[in-house]
Amino acid sequence: MEKNQELLIQQLAALLKGEHDPLANAANLSAFLYRNLDAVNWLGFYYQQGNELVLGPFHGQPACTRLPIGQGVCGTAFDKKSALRVDDVSTFSGHIYCDSASRSEVVVPFYGESLSGVLDVDSPDFNRFTDADVDFFERVVELYQHAITPQT
Incomplete structure (x- = not known):
């Protein structure tokens, strides 16, 4: 990624600070990162x-509304409980094409007591994402989970 990932993490933490609503935070998080x-x-x-x-909540072209767990990149990452980076989605067996312009993808699952799911990031470029990007998106998901977990 071209921009300083640490700066983006700091800005995102400030954006989510004090707000615990999962949908509001997901909407702001997706808008911030997309831009x-x-x-x-x-x-x-x-x-x-x-x-x-x-x-x-998302930014981009209209998307598939429902994805089966265990299928496609999102469903596989969620099922395996592990982040998944795909350099060329056409080589991923069972890839679900929601946007035909997508060429590479990163999916990071998250699990909580009342809310579980995935953060999905697509690129129109092959080999767009690196291991450092996967680490970055895992940190983003950690920030999101911390923000939506009520503090006691």
Whole structure:
């Protein structure tokens, strides 16, 4: 990524500070990152409902509304409980094409007592994301989870 990831984390932490609503924070988080990251054509959230991931706040083209857990990049990452980076989505067996312009993707799952899902980030460029980007998005998800967890 071209911009300083640490600065983006600090700005995002400030944006989420004091707000605990999951949808409000997901909306602001997706808007902030979408506007501040290069070569990203879709960025947003899917939330678990039963055996599916259901579309949440996002920026980009209209998206698939429901994704089966265990299928596609999002469903596989959620099912395996691990971040997943795909350099060329056409090589991912069972990839679900919500936006035909997407060429690479990172998905980071999250799990909570009342809310679980994934952060999904797509790029129109092949090999867009690095290991450092995966680490960055994992930190973003940690910030999100901390913000939506009521502090006692």
